Amino acid sequence: MPRPEDKTILVVDDEPNVRDYLKMILVDAGFEVVTAGDGEEALERIRERRPDFISLDLIMPRKSGHKLLFELKRDRDLSRIPVLIVTAHANDEMGQKDLEEIMDSAVMSGPGTYLEKPVNPESYVRAISRAVDVEPSAQKTPRTDLKEQLEHSIEGASPDALREALAALRKAKSKGRQ
Amino acid sequence: MNAPAWPVSRAQDLLEEMPSGVMVMDRGFHIVDHNRAFVDVYGPNVGRPCYQVYKDRGTPCPDCPAQQTFDDGRPRVLEETGLDRNGQTIHYLARVVPLRDEAGEITHVAAITTDLTATKRLQREYQTLFEKVPCYVAVLNRDRRVIKANEMFRRTFGEPRGDFCYKLFKGRRTECEDCPADKTFQDGRSHTSRHVGQARDGTETHYVVSTAPLLQGDGETTHVVEMALDITELTSLEAKLHQAHIFRQALVENALEAIVVIDESQRVLLMNKAAEKLWGADRETLIGQKAPRAMVPATLRRQRASTGATVLLPDTTITNLAGESIPVQLAGMTIFNEGSYLGGAIIALDLRAMKDLEREKLTAERLAAVGQTVAGLAHGIKNVLMGLEGGMYAFQSGMSKGDDERMLQGWQMLEENINRITTFVKEFLEFARGRTPTVRLVDPNKVAANVVDLFKDKAEMAGIRLAFEPQAEVPPAFMDEEGIHACLVNLVSNALDACETSDKPDPVVTVRTHDHGGSLVLEVADTGTGIDYEIRKKVFTTFFSTKGSGKGTGLGLLTTRKIVQQHGGKVAFESTAGSGSVFRLEFPHDRLPRPRETEGEVADESTGDEDATA
Numbered sequence: 066m067p068r069p070e071d072k073t074i075l076v077v078d079d080e081p082n083v084r085d086y087l088k089m090i091l092v093d094a095g096f097e098v099v100t101a102g103d104g105e106e107a108l109e110r111i112r113e114r115r116p117d118f119i120s121l122d123l124i125m126p127r128k129s130g131h132k133l134l135f136e137l138k139r140d141r142d143l144s145r146i147p148v149l150i151v152t153a154h155a156n157d158e159m160g161q162k163d164l165e166e167i168m169d170s171a172v173m174s175g176p177g178t179y180l181e182k183p184v185n186p187e188s189y190v191r192a193i194s195r196a197v198d199v200e201p202s203a204q205k206t207p208r209t210d211l212k213e214q215l216e217h218s219i220e221g222a223s224p225d226a227l228r229e230a231l232a233a234l235r236k237a238k239s240k241g242r243q
Numbered sequence: 244m245n246a247p248a249w250p251v252s253r254a255q256d257l258l259e260e261m262p263s264g265v266m267v268m269d270r271g272f273h274i275v276d277h278n279r280a281f282v283d284v285y286g287p288n289v290g291r292p293c294y295q296v297y298k299d300r301g302t303p304c305p306d307c308p309a310q311q312t313f314d315d316g317r318p319r320v321l322e323e324t325g326l327d328r329n330g331q332t333i334h335y336l337a338r339v340v341p342l343r344d345e346a347g348e349i350t351h352v353a354a355i356t357t358d359l360t361a362t363k364r365l366q367r368e369y370q371t372l373f374e375k376v377p378c379y380v381a382v383l384n385r386d387r388r389v390i391k392a393n394e395m396f397r398r399t400f401g402e403p404r405g406d407f408c409y410k411l412f413k414g415r416r417t418e419c420e421d422c423p424a425d426k427t428f429q430d431g432r433s434h435t436s437r438h439v440g441q442a443r444d445g446t447e448t449h450y451v452v453s454t455a456p457l458l459q460g461d462g463e464t465t466h467v468v469e470m471a472l473d474i475t476e477l478t479s480l481e482a483k484l485h486q487a488h489i490f491r492q493a494l495v496e497n498a499l500e501a502i503v504v505i506d507e508s509q510r511v512l513l514m515n516k517a518a519e520k521l522w523g524a525d526r527e528t529l530i531g532q533k534a535p536r537a538m539v540p541a542t543l544r545r546q547r548a549s550t551g552a553t554v555l556l557p558d559t560t561i562t563n564l565a566g567e568s569i570p571v572q573l574a575g576m577t578i579f580n581e582g583s584y585l586g587g588a589i590i591a592l593d594l595r596a597m598k599d600l601e602r603e604k605l606t607a608e609r610l611a612a613v614g615q616t617v618a619g620l621a622h623g624i625k626n627v628l629m630g631l632e633g634g635m636y637a638f639q640s641g642m643s644k645g646d647d648e649r650m651l652q653g654w655q656m657l658e659e660n661i662n663r664i665t666t667f668v669k670e671f672l673e674f675a676r677g678r679t680p681t682v683r684l685v686d687p688n689k690v691a692a693n694v695v696d697l698f699k700d701k702a703e704m705a706g707i708r709l710a711f712e713p714q715a716e717v718p719p720a721f722m723d724e725e726g727i728h729a730c731l732v733n734l735v736s737n738a739l740d741a742c743e744t745s746d747k748p749d750p751v752v753t754v755r756t757h758d759h760g761g762s763l764v765l766e767v768a769d770t771g772t773g774i775d776y777e778i779r780k781k782v783f784t785t786f787f788s789t790k791g792s793g794k795g796t797g798l799g800l801l802t803t804r805k806i807v808q809q810h811g812g813k814v815a816f817e818s819t820a821g822s823g824s825v826f827r828l829e830f831p832h833d834r835l836p837r838p839r840e841t842e843g844e845v846a847d848e849s850t851g852d853e854d855a856t857a
Contacts (some may be wrong), residue, residue, distance in 0.1 A: 083626075
């Protein structure tokens, strides 16, 4: 089985913070990492050196991820590079349509799925390792349990429940005053 | 008892003075005597043969009437054509009479001639008139048979051939009930009536008929002449006019606009249903009365003698007779006919329903914007959350590895994202703030100039040319100056960023103002990166920023749109990836807000004496 060090991952994201974060996670998992700030730059990196995997943001200036994917599709070899989409806009009007189009038209090879920001470092590494067929390095990533819980809570929060909670807080506050 | 003898000499004098030419000739046709009237026409001709005198012939005429009278001794009358003393053709009536001697033998004949030339000419003229007059002329006898008809009659109704008048005109078998010829036969006077007939090709023919008696010597009417004037075309025009009138009446009556027409002394001539409703007045009581002052715009009151004037107030308010204030679109016009003043029309369209709709639309637009904002909130947080998480990861992993550099990087990421969330919350609160705009009459060029000034240094430092192209005659508009300023700041800032992101040489950002088609337009154009098609669809969506590098929160355009919407306007843009963008703020003047305290003044325009000219 190949080692992570043999695999080059291209991380494409216009947010420097996100780019650095994802790179850090992958470097810690033992991968070779190249980064690009938009679709245009990504194309340059790919031409310089064919990566084994692409982690792709969708909405970027100059050239979007959506556009880049369709350009890669035209090249027989490049279209085989597995891609994982990492987006903050999977479920809103900004990204949903593009994402659906990408999923439906099967332009993407690889896991054929996407991760929604903010990503969980462990599932991110796991998805990529599986796609490039390597054993993820045993190195333990720092836990962010509390944040994960918070995340789940935000996703699952219903406006009604929030309103109830707010009402309860107000009640408690006014009681406290009395 | 016996009458005194009549002296022959006087009889000779009388013969000499007779208006008819008299001449006497012998059996050899030689003229032996003639009177003065004969000389007047033919000249002195005693001794010359008659055929030479009358017809300039060398031998007697083949069927000489004088010879016949010599032969049978009977007088005869004949119409002849000959030559006068000047060689001109003349028509004459000749009566040839035998003259006998004591023994009863015919020794001479006398010819008494009357010049018919003038009469003949007249007859020809009347014949031409009869034939060519552009109406149907027919002569009827007492049986109502047409014995003579002119050309036009024959052309339309066919040859008479002794047919009955009613048969020819109408294809009837019996006399018409209101026969004007009948009346003329009875009373000998002219009668006129209108009839519908049928031409021989079957088409309906309308005509007005006049009859006149043709009198015999004894005063009895033996014939009637009928003259019929064709009014078929006129009748069909009349019918069309009538139809058009009915259509127009229906249109006016059922128009959505309130229409009031006044005459030259401002009395109400016409008022439709909508006008009754809008003006809150009963038209039965108003029509014929002087129009109430509130109803007539000043222009119409003043415009009596001058040329046509119209006034159009697309958005004004009237006070109707019931005292209600109603927003309307008002048009007033004077009506002239060939230079003479006939009156005026006031046309008003009730805008209440439309205004309500527009208000609803604005509210809906605003609600949609708020909805998008709320939806975008979670995603904005996600980006920052990811940044914070990344910082945390870097800091923690750096700490456990003893990697100081990584710890520092993590710390910076944390700091940066905390800053971002601060700006973010601030801008969001700014966006969400229910600030009441202060609407004043503002010079749009001045606002734009201030914004250009504000960015002058920044643009220069970035090597971008910032151009300002105001249109000189942009009129002042009712706006929230601070809001419009903020919009332009956003657009110019975006445009500068777009230029900085692009690597094209000589970047330019241009701020323009212009006013046309009833809208004020403020636009900012750049020669920067332009917006990709996919991103173009999303430019207004909250928290969407493609500026990268932690710039921008994605709220700028949304805030801009909110402010523009508050002014009843819209944000439009054109963009081509790689060659730049133009963002355009369009404000239709009639949707701009009105300052509360001056609303009354503005509304008075329609009835005020100063401002009602277009």
